[in-house]
Amino acid sequence: MTAGGTGSGPQGAAAALQRLRALCLALPEVIERISHGEPTWFVRRTFVTFADHHHDDRLAFWCAAPPGVQEELVAAAPERFFRPPYVGTRGWVGVRLDVPVDWDEIAELVTDAYRTVAPRKLVALLDRARS
Secondary structure (H helix, E strand, O other), X not given: OOOOOOOOOHHHHHHHHHHHHHHHHOOOOOEEEEEOOEEEEEEOEEEEEEEEOOOOOOEEEEEOOOOOHHHHHHHHOXXXXXXXXXXXXXXXEEEXXXXXXXXXXXXXXXXXXXXXXXXXXXXXXXXXXXX
């Protein structure tokens, strides 16, 4: 476990953003651009968005998730996971970054979000690269 809270101040937010950005941009054909005032990562469609106190007091990110995952994570660890506004109704999960963070788990969540949104061709490319 690579735990470590990122903190909630500007330096914590910058560190969390840097780590999240590296995870997202390591995936095939991902681009980053600002959407709704926040850094957001796309693979044709959005799969992760940073949320630096966006509509609440949390430093977090929101990501696409396979069916049922949001409910499972929120029920198991509500201090770390939440249903984000707007996209929560589509099964997306909010992941807090202002609490102790397991970056290995975050990497898995980001990869799962990518797999949920990416075209099959790119998922296959990811699978080949990781074998």
